[in-house]
Amino acid sequence: MTRTKALRRGLVPWLLPLALLAVWEVAAKAGWLSARVLPAPSDIAVAFWTTLKDGSLPHHVGISAERAVLGLVIGGGLGFALGLINGALPLAEDILDSSLQMLRNVPHLAIIPMVILWFGIGEEAKVFLVAVGVLFPMYLNTFHGIRSVDRGLVEMGRVYGLGPVALYLRVILPGALPAILVGLRYALGIMWLTLIVAETISASSGIGYMTMNAREFLQTDMVLLGIIVYALLGKLADIASRWLERRALEWNPSFHTGLEAA
Amino acid sequence: MMVPLRAAPPPQVQPEVQDQATVTGKGLELAFDSVTKAFGDVGVLKGLDLVIPAGQFVAVVGRSGGGKTTLMRLIAGLDGPTSGTIRINGTARRGLQPDVRLLFQDARLLPWQRVLSNVGIARGPDWKERAQALLAEVGLADRAGDWPYVLSGGQKQRVALARALVTEPGILLLDEPFGALDALTRADMHRLLTRIWRQHGFTAILITHDVAEAVALADRVLVLRDGRVAEDITVDIPRSARVGGAPRLAELERRILNSV
Numbered sequence: 156m157t158r159t160k161a162l163r164r165g166l167v168p169w170l171l172p173l174a175l176l177a178v179w180e181v182a183a184k185a186g187w188l189s190a191r192v193l194p195a196p197s198d199i200a201v202a203f204w205t206t207l208k209d210g211s212l213p214h215h216v217g218i219s220a221e222r223a224v225l226g227l228v229i230g231g232g233l234g235f236a237l238g239l240i241n242g243a244l245p246l247a248e249d250i251l252d253s254s255l256q257m258l259r260n261v262p263h264l265a266i267i268p269m270v271i272l273w274f275g276i277g278e279e280a281k282v283f284l285v286a287v288g289v290l291f292p293m294y295l296n297t298f299h300g301i302r303s304v305d306r307g308l309v310e311m312g313r314v315y316g317l318g319p320v321a322l323y324l325r326v327i328l329p330g331a332l333p334a335i336l337v338g339l340r341y342a343l344g345i346m347w348l349t350l351i352v353a354e355t356i357s358a359s360s361g362i363g364y365m366t367m368n369a370r371e372f373l374q375t376d377m378v379l380l381g382i383i384v385y386a387l388l389g390k391l392a393d394i395a396s397r398w399l400e401r402r403a404l405e406w407n408p409s410f411h412t413g414l415e416a417a
Numbered sequence: 418m419m420v421p422l423r424a425a426p427p428p429q430v431q432p433e434v435q436d437q438a439t440v441t442g443k444g445l446e447l448a449f450d451s452v453t454k455a456f457g458d459v460g461v462l463k464g465l466d467l468v469i470p471a472g473q474f475v476a477v478v479g480r481s482g483g484g485k486t487t488l489m490r491l492i493a494g495l496d497g498p499t500s501g502t503i504r505i506n507g508t509a510r511r512g513l514q515p516d517v518r519l520l521f522q523d524a525r526l527l528p529w530q531r532v533l534s535n536v537g538i539a540r541g542p543d544w545k546e547r548a549q550a551l552l553a554e555v556g557l558a559d560r561a562g563d564w565p566y567v568l569s570g571g572q573k574q575r576v577a578l579a580r581a582l583v584t585e586p587g588i589l590l591l592d593e594p595f596g597a598l599d600a601l602t603r604a605d606m607h608r609l610l611t612r613i614w615r616q617h618g619f620t621a622i623l624i625t626h627d628v629a630e631a632v633a634l635a636d637r638v639l640v641l642r643d644g645r646v647a648e649d650i651t652v653d654i655p656r657s658a659r660v661g662g663a664p665r666l667a668e669l670e671r672r673i674l675n676s677v
């Protein structure tokens with residue numbers, strides 16, 4: 156009884172999308188929808204299969220992923236480091252924080268023309284843009300996380316004989332971790348968005364290039380495939396960051412609902 | 418700083434001895450020489466001259482805002498006095514002191530460390546065994562692997578007590594640690610604290626709003642008023658006789674309440 160209920164729970168949300176997909180397929184195959192406007196789902200599946208077999212899809216996905224990760228590591232790492240330093244040293248905060256807050260107000264996509272002037276359409280341009288985009292969410296959340304660590308716990312740590320290093324590693328950093336992970340989740344969203352824009356405007360490889368290239372040849376199925384791949388990659392990053400949160404914040408009761416139900 | 422744990426509490430030979438700390442040489446003597454503390458130009462402590470002998474259990478009562486927490490922070494070394502000296506076993510000291518531990522009103526356990534790691538927060542050699550031994554003393558041996566958030570308020574305070582004792586401090590400061598607990602849990606904590614104080618022999622200084630709690634637990638009650646010790650009362654009743662309704666106890670309580 157409960158099993159059929161659970162089964163129904165699992166299936167019901169899928170009914171509407173599947174029905175829409177079926178209608179779409181029929182409409183496209185019957186010619187009601189022009190293939191140039193919206194190709195049939197099966198055509199997209201075919202496009203996926205052929206590009207997978209000839210290796211072009213993995214190639215472009217690989218390049219995009221590499222840019223994304225590189226930008227995230229550089230920009231996120233820098234933002235994290237700045238957040239740590241400014242959170243711990245008031246002097247560093249005085250020197251750096253207001254400048255960073257000023258820079259933060261520049262939408263990073265607005266500097267694309269500048270970046271193209273500096274780097275042309277090479278790899279550096281994309282990585283740089285992603286790095287700039289993810290730097291601020293990581294910086295702000297790390298800084299805020301460190302600043303909002305419970306002062307009572309810090310005081311307790313001092314009374315119980317923790318030195319500066321132990322205090323930082325065992326009290327301040329874990330206390331800031333929830334905020335840092337929120338920053339990471341933001342950064343991941345911005346990372347993909349930036350990459351999509353950058354690759355669409357100027358690139359000679361990557362998913363964005365693949366879709367823009369397909370657009371020139373009116374291959375709408377390839378364009379849609381590119382969009383779907385972006386969506387899947389975004390989802391994947393989200394799942395990964397949620398998993399990380401669950402693992403790292405096991406001590407926090409608000410992250411337990413999912414685990415205990417499983 | 419790290420004194421190994423004793424294997425077992427020493428046997429209690431005579432009933433009279435039960436009333437004192439049975440272990441000597443563990444507690445530290447605490448002395449105040451004209452200690453004052455002011456925040457800006459507001460004087461909170463206006464000259465304390467006081468000696469607390471090693472191993473004594475002292476309760477401090479006073480009105481809210483009367484400077485009790487301030488006094489604790491001075492003893493713990495979290496703040497320095499504006500003038501005067503605090504001496505521990507005769508030596509003037511400033512700064513944080515490893516042989517003084519503080520039990521906060523909120524337990525202040527690290528939520529991201531399991532109970533055992535919280536107790537052994539100071540680490541050091543074989544901290545795990547020591548932490549486990551202390552957890553057993555407070556009756557929580559089987560909760561070592563739990564996250565703090567699953568514990569009740571009373572259990573959290575017991576973990577905090579174990580954490581305070583793991584380094585065998587000579588002075589234990591308790592800033593209203595039982596204020597947030599219900600009456601039954603509080604009575605349990607009183608029994609536990611009394612037993613542990615007897616076994617470990619530290620000097621205990623307990624801040625409380627509860628005059629009944631003060632006379633039930635302490636050898637001596639200090640009433641803090643207007644930044645001075647207004648009353649210094651010795652609780653001259655054996656602990657075994659301190660049951661509710663004892664006339665001498667009621668008299669002491671009245672005297673303290675009148676002077677607060």
Ligand SMILES: Nc1ncnc2c1ncn2[C@@H]1O[C@H](COP(=O)(O)OP(=O)(O)OP(=O)(O)O)[C@@H](O)[C@H]1O
Pocket residue numbers: 456461479480481482483484485486487488
């Ligand atoms: N860091 C500080 N800066 C300025 N004033 C302070 C500071 N700490 C305490 N005070 C003041 O000192 C006075 C005594 O405070 P304290 O916390 O010692 O009182 P208390 O006796 O512990 O009160 P309660 O019973 O309510 O806990 C209060 O008027 C308080 O406002």
Ligand SMILES: [Mg+2]
Pocket residue numbers: 485486487
């Ligand atoms: Mg207080």
